[in-house]
Amino acid sequence: MRSQAHHSRVVRSAVTLVAFFTFWQVADAQQSSTGPARVVGTIQVISGKSLTVISDTGVSSDVRIEDATKFLQIEPGRTDLKEATPLSFSELQSGDRVLVRGILAEDGKTIRAASVIAVKKVAIAEKQAKERAEWQRGIGGLVKSVDPSASTILLTTNSLNANKEVLVHFTKDTILRRYAADSTRFDSARLAPLSELQPGDQLRARGGRSESGSEFNAVEIISGTFRSIAGTILSVDAATNAFVVQDLASKTAVTLRISSESQMRKLPAQFAEGLAARLHGQASGTGQSQNPAAQDVAPQAASNAQRGSTPGASQGGRGAGGDFQQMIARMPAATIADLQKGDAVMVVTTQGNGKDPLTVVTLLGGVEPILRASPKGSQDMILAPWSLGGGEPSGN
Structure with a gap:
């Protein structure tokens, strides 16, 4: 998975559905074989005066346009038809979202x-692009504490120099989502109450930062409980996209599965050595590497790696400034073919269902120097923000 797409996939078509449409989906299932009818879905085919509309459940409906059919257009996220504008039949396109009533x-x-209310696919794409940019400018880290009375969440993030805390503010209008136990797909996340958010959870938010960077006003928050594993690979089965890791903490063998959503990177040796030096400096209480020459190794190695990464990825700004989750996200993706027996890896996985192998959310290879420098599990802070996208959630 690549965060450029929160976070490729996006990617997140279900998220852009207009709430007005959602209101009618229950009614769709209840309509009788005669009388009033409604359908909510995406236009697949336009032929003459007929539409073929595919619902979100995959059911196809034929729609006949009458001379008296009224057409309206509404923007994504709007729910009040007073904000809708007139539309003509000729302006409808395949890919537009529609609510048909008749x-x-x-x-x-x-x-x-009798009426067709449409959300244009262009408007949906623009909304998706805007939200992707907001997720990429967002914030991610580990939840340290939650204060419902103050409507704040204390988040621990990190940079190349030191961990830091950011106070995330939320309001009654902030959207709170929770990842499913066995998935990091954004469109599989559900709305969840604040009470489900716990210290130690991984969190990502979009919104606006304060000038000092110490506070963040969240418009939307997505969180989840994940498991961090650091260890060495015991075996790899490329045919099943699975591998076994000897967990250094529990000293047990753990079977992990790679999915199409898994984010995998292999750190360049120079980057890993530089990062290990910084972590060693933090662990010793200096907040810096004991070797001053190592201070610029990780940024330079990341810059070198970015030159071979995804076209269009930012080559400066936050990457050079020390957000190494962004650096990692911009590195070329790895595959199961890059994993070898004996390799050291740091992995964030889903909690799982207790029966099937855990699914890899994020994996970093080439981390031997990091584990030597901080064997107690610095992977929590290295992987936490990146595992929720390093940008938008569930991006590839």
Whole structure:
């Protein structure tokens, strides 16, 4: 998975559905074989005066346009039809989201449309692009504490120089989402109450930073409980996209599965050595490496790695300034073919369901120097923000 796409996938088409449409989805399942009918979905085909609309559950509906059919356009996220604007049939396109209301024709299948309310696919794409940018400018880290009375979350983040704390503010309008136990897909996340957010959870938010960077006003928050594993690879089965790791903490063998959503990177040796030197300096209480020459190794190695990374990725700004989750996210992706028996890896996985292998959320290879420098599990802070995208959630 690449964060450029929170976070490629996006990627997140279900997230852009208009709330107005969602309101009617229950009614869709209850409509009878005659009388009033409604369908919510995406236009697949436009032929003459007919539409083929595919619902979110994959059901196809034929819609017949009448001379009296009314057309309206509404922007993504809007729910009040007073904000809708007139639209003509000729402006509809395949890929547009629509709510069709009308009556069933004599065949009991075709809907004779009385009204069509559309969200243009271009508007959806623009909204997705805007949200991707907001996630990439967002913040990620480990939850240190939650204060419901003050509507704040204390988040521990880190940079190349030192860990730092950021106070995240939320309001009654802030969207709170929770990842599923066995997935990091954004569109599989559910709305969740604040009470489910616990210290130690990984969190990512989009919104706005204060000038000092010590506070963040969240518009949307997504969080989850994940497991961190550091160890050496015992075996690799490329045919099943699985491998076994000897967990250094529990001293047990753990089977892990790589999915299409897994983010995998292999650190350049120079980058890993420089990062290890910094972590060693933090562990000794200096906040810096004991070797001044090592201070610029990680940024320089990351810059070198970025030159071969995804076109369009930022080559400066935050990357050079010390957000190494962004650096990691911009490095070329690794595959299971890059994993070898005896390699040291740091992995964030799903909590799992207790039966199947844990699914890899993020994996870093080439981390032998880091584990030597901080064997107690610095992977929590190295991987935490990146594992929720280093940008948008569930990006590839």
